[in-house]
Amino acid sequence: MFNVLLLNAYSANHAERLRRLLSTQWQVATLEATEGEGPFAKALLVADAVITTRYGLNMPQAPRLKLIQSPVAGHDRVFAEAIPPGCTFCNVHEHEIAVSEYVILAMLEWNVRMARLDASFRAGDWTGGVAVAGHTHGELAGKTLGLIGLGRIGRAVARRAKAFDMQVVAVTRTPRSNMDHVDHQGSMQELDTMLPRCDFLVVTCPLSEETRGMIDARRLALCRPHLVIINVARAAILDEEALYIALRDRIVAGAVLDVWYTYPTPAEPSARPSRFPFRELANVIMTTHCSAWTDGLIERRWRFIASNLDRLARGEPLQNIVFAARSPAQAEMPT
Amino acid sequence: MFNVLLLNAYSANHAERLRRLLSTQWQVATLEATEGEGPFAKALLVADAVITTRYGLNMPQAPRLKLIQSPVAGHDRVFAEAIPPGCTFCNVHEHEIAVSEYVILAMLEWNVRMARLDASFRAGDWTGGVAVAGHTHGELAGKTLGLIGLGRIGRAVARRAKAFDMQVVAVTRTPRSNMDHVDHQGSMQELDTMLPRCDFLVVTCPLSEETRGMIDARRLALCRPHLVIINVARAAILDEEALYIALRDRIVAGAVLDVWYTYPTPAEPSARPSRFPFRELANVIMTTHCSAWTDGLIERRWRFIASNLDRLARGEPLQNIVFAARSPAQAEMPT
Numbered sequence: 001m002f003n004v005l006l007l008n009a010y011s012a013n014h015a016e017r018l019r020r021l022l023s024t025q026w027q028v029a030t031l032e033a034t035e036g037e038g039p040f041a042k043a044l045l046v047a048d049a050v051i052t053t054r055y056g057l058n059m060p061q062a063p064r065l066k067l068i069q070s071p072v073a074g075h076d077r078v079f080a081e082a083i084p085p086g087c088t089f090c091n092v093h094e095h096e097i098a099v100s101e102y103v104i105l106a107m108l109e110w111n112v113r114m115a116r117l118d119a120s121f122r123a124g125d126w127t128g129g130v131a132v133a134g135h136t137h138g139e140l141a142g143k144t145l146g147l148i149g150l151g152r153i154g155r156a157v158a159r160r161a162k163a164f165d166m167q168v169v170a171v172t173r174t175p176r177s178n179m180d181h182v183d184h185q186g187s188m189q190e191l192d193t194m195l196p197r198c199d200f201l202v203v204t205c206p207l208s209e210e211t212r213g214m215i216d217a218r219r220l221a222l223c224r225p226h227l228v229i230i231n232v233a234r235a236a237i238l239d240e241e242a243l244y245i246a247l248r249d250r251i252v253a254g255a256v257l258d259v260w261y262t263y264p265t266p267a268e269p270s271a272r273p274s275r276f277p278f279r280e281l282a283n284v285i286m287t288t289h290c291s292a293w294t295d296g297l298i299e300r301r302w303r304f305i306a307s308n309l310d311r312l313a314r315g316e317p318l319q320n321i322v323f324a325a326r327s328p329a330q331a332e333m334p335t
Numbered sequence: 336m337f338n339v340l341l342l343n344a345y346s347a348n349h350a351e352r353l354r355r356l357l358s359t360q361w362q363v364a365t366l367e368a369t370e371g372e373g374p375f376a377k378a379l380l381v382a383d384a385v386i387t388t389r390y391g392l393n394m395p396q397a398p399r400l401k402l403i404q405s406p407v408a409g410h411d412r413v414f415a416e417a418i419p420p421g422c423t424f425c426n427v428h429e430h431e432i433a434v435s436e437y438v439i440l441a442m443l444e445w446n447v448r449m450a451r452l453d454a455s456f457r458a459g460d461w462t463g464g465v466a467v468a469g470h471t472h473g474e475l476a477g478k479t480l481g482l483i484g485l486g487r488i489g490r491a492v493a494r495r496a497k498a499f500d501m502q503v504v505a506v507t508r509t510p511r512s513n514m515d516h517v518d519h520q521g522s523m524q525e526l527d528t529m530l531p532r533c534d535f536l537v538v539t540c541p542l543s544e545e546t547r548g549m550i551d552a553r554r555l556a557l558c559r560p561h562l563v564i565i566n567v568a569r570a571a572i573l574d575e576e577a578l579y580i581a582l583r584d585r586i587v588a589g590a591v592l593d594v595w596y597t598y599p600t601p602a603e604p605s606a607r608p609s610r611f612p613f614r615e616l617a618n619v620i621m622t623t624h625c626s627a628w629t630d631g632l633i634e635r636r637w638r639f640i641a642s643n644l645d646r647l648a649r650g651e652p653l654q655n656i657v658f659a660a661r662s663p664a665q666a667e668m669p670t
Contacts, residue, residue, distance in 0.1 A: 130627065
């Protein structure tokens with residue numbers, strides 16, 4: 001029998017699901033940070049695995065710990081130097097289906113504005129339809145989609161976009177061969193060449209020191225006036241003020257934004273997502289960082305977590321390793 | 336020099352576009368029905384081709400007419416027996432791109448409700464996003480899409496749906512081989528077997544005596560309670576009262592409806608689309624028969640019309656023939 005500890009609500013809410021998915025013998029325990037240091041220290045003493053989004057240097061001793069498993073993809077709150085010797089840190093992905101579906105929806109909805117038609121039609125207005133032969137809407141077919149980043153999400157978007165007969169171009173840190181669904185692929189240095197070609201621009205790259213503020217006022221000025229920007233990565237890749245001004249002054253046509261510059265906290269649950277009033281702009285569709293937040297995502301992630309625990313119990317190699325286990329000797333060496 | 340006459344606003348508004356697209360020598364004239372019988376009779380006397388959605392027995396003589404070209408797909412207002420001998424009747428399609436994009440949008444929007452998130456988020460509500468880890472939304476991946484009809488529109492929907500990793504099943508009047516994007520294909524007799532398997536049901540077949548009222552109360556009762564119906568064909572394929580009751584009483588989960596039981600007229604421009612108050616149902620997304628109404632559709636249709644006129648001028652075979660020309664002898668034979 002092995003022990004796994006689910007830390008805090010984000011993980012602990014899924015204890016029942018995890019028990020159902022495990023094939024090997026685990027004792028599944030849950031703990032809230034608010035339960036205090038005593039129970040926490042006691043639980044970590046016997047844990048073989050812990051599921052948590054955070055692991056810092058202030059953690060109590062965990063002598064049996066062999067796996068820290070994140071239930072999310074990002075791991076900016078797990079510190080390599082805090083991980084006990086002999087313990088491996090793994091993350092999860094599984095969000096490329098959900099996020100790529102959101103991106104295609106964003107482009108289609110930008111064209112059609114289905115919800116707006118629904119509201120006006122309920123009030124008796126047939127505008128937008130063939131019966132009054134008024135204004136038409138746009139199509140994706142034949143349009144050029146530019147992708148920044150060609151990881152799991154970028155590739156999932158590209159495959160779907162090609163089924164709509166879009167032209168798909170991309171810049172990526174590591175260009176690869178065998179990209180069936182990408183018409184042209186370049187390095188990040190080709191971004192300035194790609195931007196003026198795009199009808200839609202989708203940001204899917206990770207936030208890093210290279211990508212922070214990468215889309216700035218100079219680059220926004222390279223874009224076509226009808227460009228629509230879709231951001232499902234991290235807000236800070238687009239310079240906050242430059243993006244707001246470009247949208248307000250119609251330097252680009254619009255944006256569908258799912259990621260933000262500030263997030264709610266328990267103290268401020270209705271926090272504004274930016275210091276600029278994006279909410280006053282009619283050419284922005286703004287959502288709550290929901291693109292990955294699907295029932296399918298949660299099921300796939302916990303299935304993955306259960307299978308990684310099963311691998312640990314069976315002595316098989318772990319998957320999605322972010323930081324491999326250091327030997328005790330390595331851990332004791334001065335760094 | 337040949338003469339083509341564009342009848343009524345729906346065609347006449349595109350005279351300039353047609354002139355630009357023609358490669359052969361045509362005199363392009365336009366006429367409104369309101370201009371009276373004299374000018375109409377005179378124009379038809381010299382016309383080699385006429386572009387119109389209607390052609391009935393009350394038409395004046397058209398001794399030179401070789402082509403009646405519809406600017407739309409439907410041709411329930413063009414009567415075979417009214418077509419002069421030696422004249423061919425052709426229609427246009429080109430709407431499968433637009434309609435299939437609408438269908439995918441309908442399914443994605445049903446899951447995400449992007450516009451609703453946008454509205455509540457502008458007011459400070461982060462619900463639906465990962466930051467509050469609240470309710471999740473659905474995905475298309477892994478869901479079963481049932482198609483009624485596998486013509487141009489059905490096939491275009493199937494191709495896009497497969498890129499989303501949906502299971503695609505279909506019933507069709509004329510099953511064919513080589514259907515790359517359809518997992519299972521059956522005859523119309525298999526409809527009752529297909530319905531209980533579907534998560535989404537898309538109606539794309541033509542309205543005919545066989546399909547009128549085909550989806551009735553009995554068949555709606557065969558569906559899963561979470562089924563979402565999307566109709567982009569003709570309203571009357573779904574029994575009006577049975578559909579309303581099934582939606583009101585949640586026998587099925589919802590519907591995205593783009594086609595209607597009644598349409599606006601000049602006398603009643605805000606006509607209600609049904610004798611039942613679909614507009615009071617929160618589980619319906621209702622649009623104004625807009626699914627095909629795109630800029631791309633209009634450009635492709637007029638490009639097709641110009642090329643058919645070019646073919647006529649060059650003595651080449653016409654395309655999209657609905658009624659082939661009768662010889663004068665055939666036309667004079669008693670029927």
